[in-house]
Amino acid sequence: MRQVVRPLLPVWLGLLALFAVELGTAFLPLGHAFAGLILLPAAAMVGLVGFGFMRLGRYGAIARCFALAAVFWLLVLLGLGSMDPFTRTEYPVRVTTYP
Amino acid sequence: MSDIALTPQELEASTIRERPENYLNEKLSLASWLLTTDHKRIALLYFASITVFFFIGGAAAALMRFNLLTPDGAIVSPETYNRLFTMHGVVMVWFFLVPAVPVTLGNFMIPLMIGARDLAFPKINLMSWYLFMIGGVISTWALFMGGLDTGWTFYTPLSSAYARGYVVPVAVGIFISGFSSIATGLNFMVTIHRLRAPGMTWYRMPVFLWSLYATSVIYVLATPVLAMTLLLLAFETIFRIGVFDPTLGGDPVLFQHLFWFYSHPAVYIMILPGMGVVSEIIPVFSRRQIFGYKFVVWCSVSIAVISFFVWGHHMFVAGTSLYSAIIFSLLSFLVSIPSAIKVFNWIGTLHKGFIRFDAPMIYALGFVGLFTMGGLTGLFLASLASDVALHDTYFVVAHFHYIMVGGMVSAFFGGLHYWWPKITGRMYPEMWGRVAAAMIFFGFNLTFFPQFILGFLGMPRRYSVYPPEFQVLNVLSSAGATILAVAYLMPLFYLGWSLFWGQRAPANPWGATGLEWQTQSPPRTENFTSTPVVTEAPYNYPPPEAIQREKVESGEHV
Numbered sequence: 001m002r003q004v005v006r007p008l009l010p011v012w013l014g015l016l017a018l019f020a021v022e023l024g025t026a027f028l029p030l031g032h033a034f035a036g037l038i039l040l041p042a043a044a045m046v047g048l049v050g051f052g053f054m055r056l057g058r059y060g061a062i063a064r065c066f067a068l069a070a071v072f073w074l075l076v077l078l079g080l081g082s083m084d085p086f087t088r089t090e091y092p093v094r095v096t097t098y099p
Numbered sequence: 100m101s102d103i104a105l106t107p108q109e110l111e112a113s114t115i116r117e118r119p120e121n122y123l124n125e126k127l128s129l130a131s132w133l134l135t136t137d138h139k140r141i142a143l144l145y146f147a148s149i150t151v152f153f154f155i156g157g158a159a160a161a162l163m164r165f166n167l168l169t170p171d172g173a174i175v176s177p178e179t180y181n182r183l184f185t186m187h188g189v190v191m192v193w194f195f196l197v198p199a200v201p202v203t204l205g206n207f208m209i210p211l212m213i214g215a216r217d218l219a220f221p222k223i224n225l226m227s228w229y230l231f232m233i234g235g236v237i238s239t240w241a242l243f244m245g246g247l248d249t250g251w252t253f254y255t256p257l258s259s260a261y262a263r264g265y266v267v268p269v270a271v272g273i274f275i276s277g278f279s280s281i282a283t284g285l286n287f288m289v290t291i292h293r294l295r296a297p298g299m300t301w302y303r304m305p306v307f308l309w310s311l312y313a314t315s316v317i318y319v320l321a322t323p324v325l326a327m328t329l330l331l332l333a334f335e336t337i338f339r340i341g342v343f344d345p346t347l348g349g350d351p352v353l354f355q356h357l358f359w360f361y362s363h364p365a366v367y368i369m370i371l372p373g374m375g376v377v378s379e380i381i382p383v384f385s386r387r388q389i390f391g392y393k394f395v396v397w398c399s400v401s402i403a404v405i406s407f408f409v410w411g412h413h414m415f416v417a418g419t420s421l422y423s424a425i426i427f428s429l430l431s432f433l434v435s436i437p438s439a440i441k442v443f444n445w446i447g448t449l450h451k452g453f454i455r456f457d458a459p460m461i462y463a464l465g466f467v468g469l470f471t472m473g474g475l476t477g478l479f480l481a482s483l484a485s486d487v488a489l490h491d492t493y494f495v496v497a498h499f500h501y502i503m504v505g506g507m508v509s510a511f512f513g514g515l516h517y518w519w520p521k522i523t524g525r526m527y528p529e530m531w532g533r534v535a536a537a538m539i540f541f542g543f544n545l546t547f548f549p550q551f552i553l554g555f556l557g558m559p560r561r562y563s564v565y566p567p568e569f570q571v572l573n574v575l576s577s578a579g580a581t582i583l584a585v586a587y588l589m590p591l592f593y594l595g596w597s598l599f600w601g602q603r604a605p606a607n608p609w610g611a612t613g614l615e616w617q618t619q620s621p622p623r624t625e626n627f628t629s630t631p632v633v634t635e636a637p638y639n640y641p642p643p644e645a646i647q648r649e650k651v652e653s654g655e656h657v
Contacts, residue, residue: 026340062292073320076407081356084411084423 011052018045121524121621136221137624139522142207144228149195149203150591152235156190157587159183164546164580167573172563180563181248182264188251189242193273194235196503197365200372201318202231202283204514205311207522209287211615211622212305214296214631219289223282230279238272241265250561252362253329255343255354259336267336270329277322280368284318287311296614298633302396305613305637306389309396310375313403317364317371321407325361328354352417359410367406369503370470371399373510374441377463380517381445382638383611384460385452389638391444398437398444405434412481416490424483431481438474442467457609458532462513465540466506473501476551491561494554497547505543512539512590519594520604524621527601531593538586545579612639 022041030037050056054063122139125131132140163183166173175183206224210217218224241247247264249257258266291312295304331342332354341347343354382389389395411419411427445467454460476498479485489495512535519527549572554560558569565573607616618627641649 023334023338023340026338069316070320073407077324077360080408080411080423080426081360083426084352084356084414084419085350087420087422088418089420 008053011048014048014052015045018042018048119619120623121619122624123524123621125624134225136217136225138210138218138221138224139207139622139624141224141228142203142205143522145198145202145206145231148228148232148235149199152190152194152239153587155239156187156195157584159187159190161580161584163187164577166563167565168577170565170567170570175563177563178248181250181561182242182246184561185248185250186242186246189238189269189273191503192251192365193276194231194238196369196507197280198231198276198283199369199507199511200376200514201287201311201314201368202227204376204511204518205287205307205314205372206283208518208615209290209308209311210294211521211618211626212308212613213291213294213299214614214627214633215290215294216625216627218286219293220282220286223286227279227282227286230282231276234272234274234276234279236272237275238269241268241272252358253332253354254358255332255351259332259344260346267333270332274326274329277326280318280322284315284322287315288319291315296631296633299614300633302393303633303636304396306378306392306395306399307372307375310371310378310399313399314368314371316403317368317406321361321364321368324357328357328361331357352414352419355414355417356410359413360407363410363413364403364406366499366502367402369507371402373466373470373507374399376510376514376517377445377466378441379613380459380463380513381448382640383517383609384455384457384463385449386640387448387450387452387638388636388640389444390447390450391440392636392638394440395444398440401437402434405430405437409434409481412486415483415486428481428483428486432478435474435478435481438470442471442474456533457516458527458529458536459513459517461533461536462509462516462539465536465543466509466513469501469505469509469540469543473498473506476501489554491559492554493550493558493560496560497550497554500547500550505547509536509539509543512536515590515594517609518615519597520608521615521620521622523598523601524604525597525601526604526608527597528593531589535586535589535593538582538589542579542582542584542586546576546583547579549573549575549579612637 018041022038022045025038025041050067054067056064056067122137132144135141135144162175163180166175166180166183172180206218209215242265245264247258247262247266247269249262249266253266253270258270291304291308334340335342335344335347335349339347341349343349343351345351378389378395409427409431411423412431415424415428476494479489480495480498516527516532516536519525553569553572553576556569558565604620606619608620609616614627614631614633615622617631
């Protein structure tokens with residue numbers, strides 16, 4: 001059990017740290033031009049899960065299939081989900097503008 | 100009491116000990132149950148838990164139907180009514196419908212059906228039950244302490260800026276139980292991948308296992324989104340980060356997008372295992388191979404995949420863009436294709452079969468009819484124009500109850516009766532099983548069919564009062580609910596009776612194929628004495644001509 005948990009511990013701590021960074025960036029006045037920066041910690045989290053937790057480099061086709069499926073599902077969520085806000089013409093409330 | 104006389108408990112224990120060694124009589128202490136890692140015992144723990152939740156949710160529904168007997172509301176205030184339907188929805192969806200078939204029948208049957216000793220992660224299986232119970236107890240406690248009035252959907256800003264009641268504890272309970280779902284799904288998938296008996300190829304697996312596999316994929320991929328949504332809601336409340344609150348720069352419709360990204364696939368978490376159960380029962384009681392095995396199993400997978408593409412149809416009138424609504428409408432129609440293929444395959448299996456109307460078969464046939472009704476009325480709600488008129492009316496209530504209650508609960512009871520001899524080692528009283536199945540079908544239709552008409556006439560859902568012209572249909576619906584309540588209570592009594600006085604079950608009382616029927620009833624703790632080897636496809640029943648010839652030769656009337 002300890003052999004299984006010990007290598008995962010730094011991965012988990014890394015994820016928590018990145019999560020804290022992600023949360024902190026929400027309070028930064030980044031503006032539109034740098035809004036994409038908040039994706040960086042998220043991308044690092046994906047890398048950690050893929051190579052630290054799922055160990056995609058070490059395990060076979062099934063693990064990679066499931067990792068790909070997760071990415072695919074994320075694309076479905078973000079792709080189909082963003083279709084509405086990108087094409088919505090009437091917002092129920094005033095859109096908040098960034099400074 | 101004399102020293103020699105046995106207490107009723109000791110008498111029962113001695114009777115149990117007379118049976119061949121099995122998972123029920125191996126150890127009898129409470130600790131042996133609460134710390135067990137045997138999938139069969141964990142399935143029974145789940146079964147006891149979800150039965151309690153089912154009757155809590157059912158009691159809330161009974162009070163609602165009683166209130167709707169009169170136009171002014173017979174017993175409770177509108178505020179209490181709001182809390183009642185929320186309690187009904189939360190308990191029934193998250194603590195009964197979502198887990199029901201997978202964690203009870205699935206947990207019990209997967210290792211038996213693939214020829215394994217247990218699930219891949221027995222300790223995680225036990226942990227899943229504890230997580231489920233912790234989540235369930237927290238949510239139920241909050242619901243009984245006063246509850247909340249948001250409905251089971253927790254839409255913002257009703258659950259955030261305008262929250263009244265115990266929103267956070269209920270959400271925390273659901274959040275915790277979500278981890279139980281994820282762990283269960285993961286456990287099932289790994290088990291099916293890694294622990295199949297020699298010779299059990301993917302296309303030799305029973306359809307029930309394919310259904311549970313597809314369900315597990317949804318568990319693992321969709322449930323984290325719900326957890327994430329509830330966390331975002333908490334962060335917005337605690338840290339004032341604008342996610343859903345428009346005054347903070349958030350979008351309330353985003354909550355609905357994220358919520359339904361989980362909750363629409365969750366509908367298929369509920370119905371796919373039911374479809375699997377029915378696909379087991381119909382071939383056995385028709386003595387026919389399932390018609391189009393590969394179509395049936397791939398339709399399960401297709402339904403699981405497509406279920407993620409259709410969530411937007413819940414939001415046609417929520418202010419989403421017309422463009423997105425048209426796309427989601429089109430995608431929603433897609434899911435009807437694999438569902439319809441399954442219905443045709445069940446009917447194809449029945450065709451020219453030697454049909455026996457035992458209780459499991461009556462439940463299964465009830466499922467096919469009710470699911471078809473629910474599915475077809477879903478097309479009206481997938482269609483943009485008609486959904487605008489029918490949204491938030493009783494038509495929607497009737498539609499999803501035809502799927503979830505008429506469909507899934509019928510399948511659950513069908514599966515329970517079908518595998519009861521295997522689970523308990525006892526036969527249930529067949530006549531009572533048939534009466535209960537027929538009463539559930541009749542009571543269900545009387546309860547929910549009038550609601551289609553009510554919705555069509557424009558009665559909105561979630562109101563405790565209504566115009567007097569709707570009273571006749573509401574009284575009919577409440578009358579049906581009474582029959583349904585009695586019918587749901589009946590199995591509790593006759594199945595309970597059979598535990599003590601039912602006829603001892605042989606290993607294979609239905610003459611079914613499948614590995615689970617090749618071991619004793621109830622099975623021993625390690626399931627099989629030696630690892631079985633699979634040499635043929637499932638549902639390998641003799642062709643109808645052979646059965647007919649056999650019957651003629653034996654002088655039986657054909």
